[in-house]
Amino acid sequence: MDRRSFLKFGALAASSGVMGACGQATQKVIPFVIPPEDGANPVDGYHYATTCRECEAGCGVVVRTVNGRAKKIEGNSVHPISNGRACVKAQAAVQRVYHSERLTDPMVNKNGKFEKISWNDAIGMLVEKLKIANGKTFFLNNGANDALAGVVDSIFGEKGGNFIASNHDFGHESLIAGGSSLFDFPKIQLADMSNADFTILLGADMNESGVSPVYQAYTFGQSRRGRPSKRGRFVYCGSRLSPTAASADKWLPVPPGQLGLLALSIAQVVVDTVIQRELAPSVGRDTLMGWRQALNSFTPEKTYKKIEVKADYIRRMAAPFVDEAPALMVAGDGVVGFTNGTSSTEAIEFVNMLSAEIGREKTKLSQAKTLQSNPTLKAALQANFGLAPEKQSFRRLKILTDGMVGNEYKVGIISHTNPVFDTPKSLKFKEALANVPFKVSFSCFMDETTVECNLVLPDNHWLESWSAQLPNFRPGVPILNLVQPTVVPFLNTKQAGDVLLEAAAKAGIAVPAKNLESFIGTVIEKNRAYLKDVPTALDTKESWNHMLQSGGWWPNYNIGGQAETPKPASLSAVSKNLIIEDPSFDGDDSYQFYLHPYKTAHMGRGNGANQAWMHEAPDPVTTLMWQFWIEVNPVMASTIGVVEGDIVKVASPYGSITGPVFPFAGLRPDVIAVPVGYGHTKYGELANNVGSNAMNLLGITIDKTSGALAFRSQKVSITKDKGSVMMMRNAHPRGEYKGEIFQL
Amino acid sequence: MVKFGSLSTTAKVVLGFIGTAIATFLVLFYIFYEGPFYLVAHQPTQPINYSHKVHADDNKIPCQYCHTFARRSEMSGVPGAARCMNCHESVKQEAPEIKKVIAHYENNKPIEWVKVFDLPDHVWFSHKKHIAKDVSCQTCHGPIEKMDVVSRTNDFQMGFCLDCHQENEAPTDCWTCHT
Incomplete structure (x- = not known):
């Protein structure tokens, strides 16, 4: 064959190949054997x-x-x-x-190797262990106030050595305690910023990792753009320019642990102004004079050195709390991460309360659109669909850990929480857990805690589950959320509540219902008379469907209902709370930096690390993605002699981590910020060996008032380590945020 | 302009190769999409020898008894084995093909039917809208109730759709189908 013929045949073969690729592969239509929803529409859904x-x-x-x-x-x-x-x-x-790494079947741990077993065998094993334990069982959840927690409280309670605890988000205890001392209900006070003209965000990274990012971001947006004639102004105070801080009008890099002091300093100016202008007569002049006396040592001139904000500017920030009342302060992780978290929260709520009082008298309007639900209903819901706040503190988790070390428990039940990974390593939860003879984990995924358990029971995902839930904060109306299965479980999984009810019944323990769905239905039916706005003409099934169609129950505060504003338990009793102690930090002088561990919106405390979408989502401020990083102020970075991507070692008395450095101008020079949730070892392909776990650095420093972990009270050192990596960013290095940061 | 004769030998070879490839591609493209290959009735082998004739013609079962979504959705829907068992729970269980269906049902294993009718992704078609206008199934699917093995009787080129739309004064705007 000559060259010309070869080329011709070659071209013919190539184009035929292209044509072949254009053809359609055989397509199949694979219908369900039994459709999950009768008459389900295959397109509209x-x-x-x-x-x-x-x-x-x-x-x-x-x-x-x-x-x-x-x-x-x-x-x-x-x-x-x-x-x-x-x-x-x-x-x-x-x-x-639909994650490919979801647990598909019950498994038993045989010398570190997990073997699949049937549900009958798994439940039989649990029943046997519960009988042997005869009390001495602990239950640990993720802080959920839901029907499962209520059922467990009902089944196990605190009888016969049983113990219930939560591995809650750090700091929530202080937010609850700080509000509870001023108001008469143990819920986090969550400000509705929709109508606030001026708001000070005190370490409140609310839009990405707050108590309720969706609700808080919504009210933030309403304040900014929801009112045609007004634009709410925001000042963010805290050590790091978080995404929320970047959305505010001004960032004040207040030193760690001093935000409560700033609140009291503002309170001092507000009280002084109120007395001078003779405002808020309902409070009473004697009370006001008492407050002035109590706040005498917190004038801006006396505190500005600690707060590192000019006295004049503190006065400027205080002015709107009188002139534009009600103005707001919102507390967040930057407040409750320290040993003075509760007293700082109290100070913040005090200023809010006082400004609301001034605003109420000025405008003659009620600030909050609040409905108090019937106390009987509240008590019934709280008793059945949640745990009491005192069972959800970090201090209690510490007591549980100590109990495990002391061999106090024979059975441990862990539900959807990963304390081996996301509590400080110095707590030694993993080592303590080894002392419990039989551990059960209800989980959707294998993780660092589940792998330590003897029995793994794959739980339904919440999209496949029944539940009822009470939000952990108070947005102005009482809310009962319902969770219903929206899809049919496609794996060999069972709902944790149903499994526990079945196992407890077989073990001879009194149970409130045969399954979680009937438990929820029974509780709601008992209290139906109190559920305003559910039409009374509906029968049991109809009202249940009515609530499911809405997603739960909450009173319609535009129709009927009695509007109430949360009132202070006693204004005159507040003065005793107007004290802020200095924060205490863990680490001697050789540790020069304050550690600032923070949650990102996508990783949370680490449960987002096994999802590709979460890695793909860039951090809103640094724009980093698919990797871990350690933030250092650029001035300090040059002092240490590192540039972006250089590996550094951060050490505390309890351990050390390494990672690539990211010089970040939105950070105080004396602070090192580290995102939490990275550094998994047993959480799946995407999560494992990505970065380091900031929890390895933390000691156990507790806010004594609330029992919360003071998770930002750790001091650390930083040194240059070997190597360098390229940082993966989703923005140009001179992107808009960076420009603004330098201007500040 | 560079004359062909002035090109180097290598350039001539490359251009010749590309030219031949493009020409062959165009010829094959025409034959594949416009020529007789595409018009050949598509009659794939199905996992179950299901007969539309037996069900829709001999036993007069309405089309929408099985294709339940046709009047409510863009897609007509293919029935699951459970729907077959509505009748075959008590009808002709001994037949070999029905035994296959029963096996699928009892083992919860879906039947993997092979598609006969399909439209390109750039065409939006709604069964619901056509049924609402009383367009019969046979208009597009041919005398399907007479078929033991389903085959495609129309080429489903754009002309086929437009002829019918014009005849029935249905919209002929581009975005009616190419949304």
Whole structure:
């Protein structure tokens, strides 16, 4: 064959190949053997209202399902928390439910190797152990106030040596305690910023990792753009320019642990002004004079050195609390991460309360659209769908750990929480857990804690589950969220509540219902008379369906109802709380930096690390993605002699971590910031060996008042380590944020 | 302009190769999409020898008993084995093909039917809208109730759709189908 012929045949073969690739492969139509929903529309699908359980904010969501599979999750527009919005975690829940690493079957741990067993054998094993334990069982959850927690409280309670605890988000205890001392209910006070003209955010990274990012971001947006004639102003005070801080008008880099002092300093100016102008007569002049006396040592001139904000500027920030009352202060991780977290929260709530009082008298309007639900209903819901706040403190988790070390428990039940990974390593939870003879984990994924357990029971994802949930904060209306299965479980999983009820009944323990769905239905039916706005003409099933269609129950505060403003338990009793102690830090003078561990919106405390979407989502400020980083102020970076990507070692008395450095101008020079949630070792392919776990650095420093872990009280050192990596960023290095940071 | 004769030998070879490839591609493209290959009735082998004739013609079972979504959705839907068992729970269980269906049902294993009718991704078609206008199934699917083995009787080129739309004064705007 000559060259010309060879080329011709070659061209013919190449083009034939291209044509072949254009052809359509045989397509198949694979219908369900039994359709999951009778008459389900294969294109339009169905929409179900339920409640997102990716965190405990309790956002109402609507799930679109097609052919029995969840396709899309969006906010429920009638829900008072989500208001039609959904955050990154809720959106990505469809990736979790269909995750390839989900646990598919019950498994038993045989010398470190997990073997699949049947549900009958698994439940039989649990029953046998519960009988032997005869009390002496502990239950640990993730801080959820839900029907499972209520059922467990009912089954196990604190009888015969049983113990119940929560591995809650750090610092929530201080937010609850700080509010509870001024108000008469143990819930986190969550300010509605919608109508606030001026708000000071005190370490409140609310839009990405707050108590309820969706609700708080919504009210933030309403304040900014929801009112045609007004634009709310925001000042962020804290050590790091977080995404929320970047959205504010001004960032004040106040030193760690001094935000409560700033609040009291503002309070001093406000009280002084109120007395001078003779405002807020309902408070009484004697009370005001008492407050002035108590606040005498907190004048801006006396405190500005500690706060590192000019006295004049403190006065400027205080002015709107009188002139534009009600103005607001919002507390966040930057307040409760220290040993004075509770007293700082109290100081902040005091200023809010006082400004509300001034505003009420000025405008003659009630500030908060609040309905007090019937006390009987509140008590019933709290008793059945949650744990008492005192069972959810970090101090209690410490007591549990000590108990395990002392061999006090024979059976441990762990539900959807990973304390081996996300509590300080110095707590030694893993070592303590080894002392418990039989541990059960209810989980959707293998993780660092589940791998330590003897029996692994794969739980339904919340999209496949029944539950009822009470949000951990108070957004102005009492809310009972319902969670219903929106898709049919496709793995050999069972709902934790149903398994525990079955096992407890077989072990001879009194149980309140045969399964979780009937438990929830029974509780709601008993209290139906108190559920305003559920039409009374409906029968039991109809009212249940009515609530499921909405995603739960909450009173419609535009129709009827008695508007009330949360009132201070006793204004005159507040003065005793107007004290802020200095924060104490863990680490001697050889550790020169304050550690600032923070949650990102996508990683949370680490549970987002096994999702590709979460790694792909860039951090809003640094724009880093698919990797771990350690933030250092650029001035300090040059002092240490490192540039972006150089590996550094951060050490505390309890351990050390390494990672690439990211010089970040939005950080105080004396602070090192580290995102938490990285550094997994047993959480799946995407999570394992990505970065380091900031929890390895923390000691056990507790806010004595609330029992919360003071997770930002650790001092650390930093040194240059070997090597360098390229930082993966989703923005140009001279992007808009960076420019603004330098201007500040 | 560079004359062909002035090109180097290598350039001539490359250009010749590309030219031949493009020409061959165009010829094959025409034959594949416009020529007789595409018009050949598509009659794939199905995992179950299901007969539309037996069900829809001999036993007069309405089309929408099985294709339940046709009047409510873009897609007509293919029934699951459970729907087959509505009748075959008590009808002709001994037949070899029905035994296959029963096996799928009892083992919860879906039947993997092979698609006969399909449209390109750039065409939006709604069964619901056509049924609402009383367009019969046979208009597009041919005399399917007479077929033991389903085959494609139309080429489903754009002309086929437009002829019918014009005849029935249905919209002929581009975005009616190419949304």
